[in-house]
Amino acid sequence: MKMKVLLVEDSPMIVKGLVYTLEQEQYDVTTAMSYAMAEDIIYEGQDFDLAILDIMLPDGDGRSVCKILKEERGIPVIFLTAKGEENDVVYGLDMGADDYIIKPFRNRELISRINNVMRRTGKTQKSLSVGRVTIDADADVVYVDDNEVTFTALEYKILLMLFQNTGRTVTRQQILDKIWDMAGNFVEDNTLTVYIKRIREKLGDADVIKTIKGVGYRVE
Numbered sequence: 136m137k138m139k140v141l142l143v144e145d146s147p148m149i150v151k152g153l154v155y156t157l158e159q160e161q162y163d164v165t166t167a168m169s170y171a172m173a174e175d176i177i178y179e180g181q182d183f184d185l186a187i188l189d190i191m192l193p194d195g196d197g198r199s200v201c202k203i204l205k206e207e208r209g210i211p212v213i214f215l216t217a218k219g220e221e222n223d224v225v226y227g228l229d230m231g232a233d234d235y236i237i238k239p240f241r242n243r244e245l246i247s248r249i250n251n252v253m254r255r256t257g258k259t260q261k262s263l264s265v266g267r268v269t270i271d272a273d274a275d276v277v278y279v280d281d282n283e284v285t286f287t288a289l290e291y292k293i294l295l296m297l298f299q300n301t302g303r304t305v306t307r308q309q310i311l312d313k314i315w316d317m318a319g320n321f322v323e324d325n326t327l328t329v330y331i332k333r334i335r336e337k338l339g340d341a342d343v344i345k346t347i348k349g350v351g352y353r354v355e
Contacts, residue, residue, distance in 0.1 A: 137163040137262070138253070141186040143173045143200055144215065145193050149238075153187070156242045159302050160249075161263060170195025177203055183210055185253065190216040190227070198230060205231045211256045213249065215240065263298040265354050267341040270298050279341045289314060289322070290334050297344060297354045306351035 140162045144150050150166050157164045165181065167173035170192045177200075186204050188197040201212045211233040216223075219237040227235045233252045236245060263270045269278045275291060277284045286294065292314055297305055307327060314322050322330075331352065335342045345353045 137161055138184040139163045139165065139182060141165050141167065141173070141176065141181075141183045141204075143167045143170075143186065143192070143197060144189045145169060145191075146189075152242070153245075156246065160246055161301060169193055170197070170200060173200045174203070177208070183208070185249065186210060186212045187215050187249075188212060190214060190218050190223075198227065201227075201230060201232060211252045213252060215245070263295075263301070265298060265301055266343045268298075268338060268343055270295060279338060284337050286334065286337060290330055290337070293327075293330055294334055297352055301354050304347045304351050304353045309351065 138161075140157055142150065142153055142157070142164055144153065144166070145168045147168075150168065154164050154166065165176060165183070167176055171194055173188075173192075183204075186200070188200050190197040197214065197216070201214070204210055204212055212231065213234045213236060214227045214232050215236045215238065216227075217238045224235050224237075233256065234248050236248060263272060267280050270276070271278070272295065277286055277291065277294065293310060296310060296313060307324065311322060311324065311327060314327075331344065335344055338344070343354050345355060347353055
């Protein structure tokens, strides 16, 4: 199941860009462009794993939305706002926000900080799906269609890393920097090639790993 994000922002351009970016990261995004819309969505009873809130809304204050979410839902909140004075930042964090990002912002930085908040609050992506392949990150199990496929611990770690970066090229060096064999030894470049080959063989005709020649790999 995808993680659900509530995005409260009144700029159509920012909403469009953020929805695209978040959906590329496998988040399910619900948007509200005013305080009233956000309040309606919250009281409809929808569940969210994270909220990204602008402060300056046309009919209210995003900090009021934060208060509702924190007191009634207890979900992580990130402020994304042009209000960058020190007092604004301190007040936002003091009222319970988990992060405070000042506009203009860079999408990759935002995604990194979202992921950090998710990890810090124990809300991680439990299921990752591309094509016919699904990883249940809670149980560390991989399925092709509805059939479980067995991977070694290291094969699984490589595949999970690629899935967590769906749509982005992961360089061979980035993979090598993150993985170690079961004895704690560094995995060599040639050995990585062997592991990728084995993973692809196990995925069979459901293989979703693309080789980016001379660079690394991408799941798409």
